[in-house]
Amino acid sequence: xxxxxxxxxxLGVLVAILAVILIxxxxxxxxxxxxxxxxxxxxxREILNKLEExxxxxxxxxxxxxxxxxxxxxxxxxxxxxGFSYVKLGGRELGERPHFLDIFENLDVDYLQASHKGVYxxxxxxxxxxxxxxxxxxxxxLTFRFLAEFLDYx
Numbered sequence: 001x002x003x004x005x006x007x008x009x010x011l012g013v014l015v016a017i018l019a020v021i022l023i024x025x026x027x028x029x030x031x032x033x034x035x036x037x038x039x040x041x042x043x044x045r046e047i048l049n050k051l052e053e054x055x056x057x058x059x060x061x062x063x064x065x066x067x068x069x070x071x072x073x074x075x076x077x078x079x080x081x082x083g084f085s086y087v088k089l090g091g092r093e094l095g096e097r098p099h100f101l102d103i104f105e106n107l108d109v110d111y112l113q114a115s116h117k118g119v120y121x122x123x124x125x126x127x128x129x130x131x132x133x134x135x136x137x138x139x140x141x142l143t144f145r146f147l148a149e150f151l152d153y154x
Contacts (some may be wrong), residue, residue: 023056056122074078075094078150079094082133082139084133084135086098086134086135088132089129089131093127100116101134107123109125115138118136120132122144124148127152129151
């Protein structure tokens with residue numbers, strides 16, 4: 001009789017231990033699915049959006065050649081990169097020459113950045129080379145310096 005009671009008591013303890021183990025296993029949160037990607041709170045998403053906007057603005061402010069030290073290898077590539085409609089380097093000309101350009105080209109200047117009727121005119125003389133370019137886009141100081149570096153390398 002004592003043996004039966006002892007066996008029932010041992011089985012009861014084993015069932016209780018098993019129940020505690022099962023309860024413990026069920027209380028643990030399931031691991032997140034691996035293929036859903038990261039989940040962000042509203043604040044984290046807002047910060048990531050702001051960072052993306054700042055990156056886009058930075059890309060517009062600092063052109064690709066300024067970030068990597070890029071120098072185009074040809075006059076055609078240079079014209080396309082900066083969006084010039086007309087470029088003249090030495091005796092080589094690309095694009096349609098504006099009729100009013102003679103006024104500015106005949107000036108004795110080393111650096112000229114001017115605007116005439118919505119067209120920007122850039123003239124630079126450096127190291128015996130003279131670059132004359134026109135386009136519809138205003139070039140900032142760093143890009144204008146890039147013109148000088150381009151004349152050094154070409």
